[in-house]
Amino acid sequence: MLNIIRDIHSLSSFKRNTLEFIQQMKQTGKPVVLTVNGKAEVVVQDADSYQKLLDTLERLETIAGIKQGLDDVEAGRTKSLSEFEQEMRQKYGISS
Structure with missing residues (x-):
């Protein structure tokens, strides 16, 4: 503070x-x-304190992303690997 x-x-x-x-x-x-x-x-x-701040922010963003992923799994907002693969192939025009 x-x-x-x-x-x-x-x-x-x-x-x-x-x-x-x-x-x-x-x-x-x-x-x-x-x-x-x-x-x-x-x-x-000072540069060291700023780097610590950036490191802390990155860690917090990572934790938030993991929490969001866990919440998605719990709520059933997931796809199977084959569904994901098919979606990516269509999105990027890759044929099987």
Whole structure:
């Protein structure tokens, strides 16, 4: 969770103190929200933390896909392998 006082700063402040902000992001692993004219405009994050975020998102999307597949099986929304094969052959114009 972002700390309102520590993690939200003006873009001008970021430009003046870029190295300090980078050190802070590396130490905390938290992004910094940058404002322009008092309005949040940009989020900056160190590369390692961003990669962890992407990895977590990919894992969650995989889990959601598996859950959807299990729900489909439970609800009977499935096809036999031969039905699937026939459908793909028709779709891509492949003859038996």
